[in-house]
Amino acid sequence: xxxxxxxxxxxxTQKFDAQKIIPEEKIDIIKQAFNLTPTSYGMQPVKLIxxxxxxxxxxxxxxxxxxxxxxxxxxxxxxxxxxxxxDKFIEDSFKLEKKIRNTPDDIIEKSKNFRLExxxxxxxxxxxxxxxxxxxLTLGNVLNTCAQECIDACPMEGFQAEKYDxxxxxxxxxxxxxxxxPIGYRAEDDFFANFKKVRRPLEEMVIDxx
Ligand SMILES: Cc1cc2nc3c(=O)[nH]c(=O)nc-3n(C[C@H](O)[C@H](O)[C@H](O)COP(=O)(O)O)c2cc1C
Numbered sequence: 381x382x383x384x385x386x387x388x389x390x391x392x393t394q395k396f397d398a399q400k401i402i403p404e405e406k407i408d409i410i411k412q413a414f415n416l417t418p419t420s421y422g423m424q425p426v427k428l429i430x431x432x433x434x435x436x437x438x439x440x441x442x443x444x445x446x447x448x449x450x451x452x453x454x455x456x457x458x459x460x461x462x463x464x465x466x467d468k469f470i471e472d473s474f475k476l477e478k479k480i481r482n483t484p485d486d487i488i489e490k491s492k493n494f495r496l497e498x499x500x501x502x503x504x505x506x507x508x509x510x511x512x513x514x515x516x517l518t519l520g521n522v523l524n525t526c527a528q529e530c531i532d533a534c535p536m537e538g539f540q541a542e543k544y545d546x547x548x549x550x551x552x553x554x555x556x557x558x559x560x561x562p563i564g565y566r567a568e569d570d571f572f573a574n575f576k577k578v579r580r581p582l583e584e585m586v587i588d589x590x
Contacts, residue, residue, distance in 0.1 A: 390527035392534045394572045396452040396564035406529055413525035417518040423473045425511035429458040443543035449534045453562030460555040461511035470495050519559050533563045
């Protein structure tokens with residue numbers, strides 16, 4: 381599909397066909413799209429949980445204000461931020477760069493010291509907000525990839541994040557859930573599928589400077 385065609389094809393799916401399961405090779409594409417998303421300093425302070433388990437989805441459905449998508453979806457993606465962005469986290473990202481690119485030590489040292497100093501100045505809340513900003517980018521990228529692969533999805537902020545965190549034991553992994561994305565195939569009777577897109581006129585949305 382062309383990029384515009386797939387953007388017009390997708391919609392925030394309200395009901396999935398629970399019998400249709402996304403093949404593993406497509407799930408792998410989605411995981412890679414998440415991982416290939418660019419992030420600030422390339423530090424990837426994010427993690428994706430991929431749930432393909434109906435009893436767990438049923439439980440999380442309760443923590444999502446009983447929104448049908450969560451339990452009818454083939455898979456439920458939970459987008460998380462890392463809660464501990466400390467010196468070690470920063471140093472590990474440079475170790476990875478060294479391993480993959482073999483960047484010279486003097487260059488690594490310079491930018492590592494700059495980054496360590498910068499992040500030490502930030503409060504925990506500022507670092508978590510920075511991580512959330514990166515997380516929304518991953519959501520956009522995964523959402524578009526789903527559309528290109530003809531997989532339906534519904535981006536969602538409307539869930540009880542603290543309940544998700546507790547149930548999925550996220551604090552023990554230094555993670556917090558911030559967004560969810562049920563994915564699958566639209567149910568034949570999801571009447572939202574035929575709704576026209578509501579968007580402000582393009583002239584109101586874009587300023588051209590020539
Ligand atoms: C960050 C974000 C959070 C959203 N949260 C919810 C939600 O909790 N429940 C829901 O049904 N739709 C949710 N939506 C879907 C939007 O309402 C929908 O994307 C928007 O109305 C545009 O419609 P379209 O996606 O069908 O083009 C969310 C969308 C985004 C981008």
